[in-house]
Amino acid sequence: MKASTLCSALGALLIPLVPLLIAPPARAVKRTEHTPGRFSNATLVRLSEYLSAGYKKGVRPVRDWRQTTMVAIDLMVYAILNVDEKNQVLTTYVWYRQQWVDEFLVWNPEDFDDVKQVSIPTTNVWVPDILINEFVDVGKSPDIPYVYVGHNGLVRNYKPIQVVTACSLNIYNFPFDVQNCSLTFQSWLHIINDINISLIRTPEEVKVDKSVFMNQGEWELLHILSKYKSFSIDENDHYAEMKFHVVIRRRPLFYTVNLLLPSIFLMLMDIVGFYLPPDSGERVSFKITLLLGYSVFLIIVSDTLPATAIGTPLIGVYFVVCMALLVISLTETVLIVRLVHKQDLQPRVPDWLKRLVLEKAPLLLCIRDKHKFCPVLSRGSDLSHYTEHNMNTARCSHRNCDSKDSDRGLGLVPPSRDTTAPIMDSILLEICSIRQFLDKRDESRDIAKEWLQVGYVLDVLLFRVYLVAVLAYSITLGTLWSVWQYA
Numbered sequence: 001m002k003a004s005t006l007c008s009a010l011g012a013l014l015i016p017l018v019p020l021l022i023a024p025p026a027r028a029v030k031r032t033e034h035t036p037g038r039f040s041n042a043t044l045v046r047l048s049e050y051l052s053a054g055y056k057k058g059v060r061p062v063r064d065w066r067q068t069t070m071v072a073i074d075l076m077v078y079a080i081l082n083v084d085e086k087n088q089v090l091t092t093y094v095w096y097r098q099q100w101v102d103e104f105l106v107w108n109p110e111d112f113d114d115v116k117q118v119s120i121p122t123t124n125v126w127v128p129d130i131l132i133n134e135f136v137d138v139g140k141s142p143d144i145p146y147v148y149v150g151h152n153g154l155v156r157n158y159k160p161i162q163v164v165t166a167c168s169l170n171i172y173n174f175p176f177d178v179q180n181c182s183l184t185f186q187s188w189l190h191i192i193n194d195i196n197i198s199l200i201r202t203p204e205e206v207k208v209d210k211s212v213f214m215n216q217g218e219w220e221l222l223h224i225l226s227k228y229k230s231f232s233i234d235e236n237d238h239y240a241e242m243k244f245h246v247v248i249r250r251r252p253l254f255y256t257v258n259l260l261l262p263s264i265f266l267m268l269m270d271i272v273g274f275y276l277p278p279d280s281g282e283r284v285s286f287k288i289t290l291l292l293g294y295s296v297f298l299i300i301v302s303d304t305l306p307a308t309a310i311g312t313p314l315i316g317v318y319f320v321v322c323m324a325l326l327v328i329s330l331t332e333t334v335l336i337v338r339l340v341h342k343q344d345l346q347p348r349v350p351d352w353l354k355r356l357v358l359e360k361a362p363l364l365l366c367i368r369d370k371h372k373f374c375p376v377l378s379r380g381s382d383l384s385h386y387t388e389h390n391m392n393t394a395r396c397s398h399r400n401c402d403s404k405d406s407d408r409g410l411g412l413v414p415p416s417r418d419t420t421a422p423i424m425d426s427i428l429l430e431i432c433s434i435r436q437f438l439d440k441r442d443e444s445r446d447i448a449k450e451w452l453q454v455g456y457v458l459d460v461l462l463f464r465v466y467l468v469a470v471l472a473y474s475i476t477l478g479t480l481w482s483v484w485q486y487a
Contacts, residue, residue: 043113051105057126061102068193071128073098073185074200075244078212080219085306090167090181099156106153119146128195133184134165171306174313175255176484179248186241192230197240199226222247259301263322266294270329274463278455279340287330294326318477332462340455348447
């Protein structure tokens with residue numbers, strides 16, 4: 001009885017001491033709380049060993065093979081590096097993101113010091129075979145050797161890529177062109193039942209996102225359109241693809257200043273050249289100089305224009321038409337100069353040409369006074385008046401001489417010993433020849449006046465037709481380029 005009582009008393013004394021004997025020392029707990037660095041590193045090593053134990057990176061990471069691996073992707077354009085119109089190649093620098101769930105890379109954070117994500121080498125995990133269909137060359141992309149893995153198995157693979165892709169470039173609207181190039185992401189081997197593709201963000205967020213784009217180059221990023229599509233090659237297996245349409249627009253200021261403005265100035269100078277007198281040779285030399293200058297200008301800018309084998313940009317057609325207009329202007333000037341020079345060698349102006357050019361054309365062109373276009377005509381009328389006055393004087397002198405001879409015959413005037421009749425006859429012959437020469441010259445001058453009038457009226461007519469053609473051509477091109485620029 002006493003022994004049992006003694007055991008009960010000892011048990012009552014030892015029971016409060018059991019928690020103290022089992023609990024760890026207070027110093028060790030304190031060290032664990034204040035020095036987590038070494039244990040954290042050891043935790044990452046332990047976690048890495050835990051994840052890699054028995055992991056097969058060559059097998060799609062699902063427990064049920066019927067389950068589809070959903071790969072979510074995202075794209076952000078950082079820069080437009082090059083647009084090669086000749087080879088139809090677009091070079092861009094993009095930030096590419098993809099993420100998927102790996103069911104074999106899952107752990108409980110409480111078992112590993114509350115570690116919720118860890119970086120693992122890319123070569124140690126399964127990665128989907130998602131490629132860009134338009135790839136034509138391997139760009140200089142940096143190698144990112146790690147991926148982030150979350151405790152729930154979410155694997156995030158973020159990397160920048162220099163993308164060199166084929167693109168159908170339409171340069172007809174150069175330099176006001178807008179290009180639409182596509183980047184198609186799809187699994188090269190796995191069908192849609194194995195790997196499907198979706199977006200990390202909404203299509204609206206992808207479309208308007210320009211946060212990382214370098215907006216100081218020649219090209220401006222308008223938007224990025226995304227479209228999901230499922231397609232089949234042999235009607236048996238279907239594949240998933242996500243297509244991004246990168247829409248960019250060229251900034252035309254450089255080409256406007258260096259290509260369009262010099263051409264416009266040369267065409268304006270050609271129009272101003274019509275105000276030079278057509279009967280002078282300076283207009284021909286002036287227009288030949290403009291034509292040579294425009295030819296040199298085209299040689300200089302030929303390297304700036306994009307070249308393709310399937311089409312010519314509209315600005316190239318514009319330059320060719322401007323060159324043709326300069327040639328037409330020079331041809332018109334040569335014809336007018338030929339018309340108003342050496343008119344004395346030409347026949348009279350036909351009556352139908354007189355009625356058409358000298359009567360109807362001035363009314364059509366609102367020319368009220370034809371003489372203001374030909375100041376030589378007024379000088380010609382003075383010359384005709386002067387010639388007629390001289391001939392009247394000669395006739396009067398001749399009549400005086402005849403009256404004196406008759407007076408001598410009647411005895412009114414005493415006969416002179418000098419015989420002046422032969423001298424007067426020679427003088428009269430000379431006067432008659434001079435009169436014939438002046439009449440012929442007056443006739444030649446009349447012919448020259450008529451052709452000169454025809455030349456001036458035709459010059460005004462052709463100038464206005466040329467001006468209308470240039471204005472219509474310029475307005476049409478300006479309207480088209482404005483619509484393309486602000487559409």
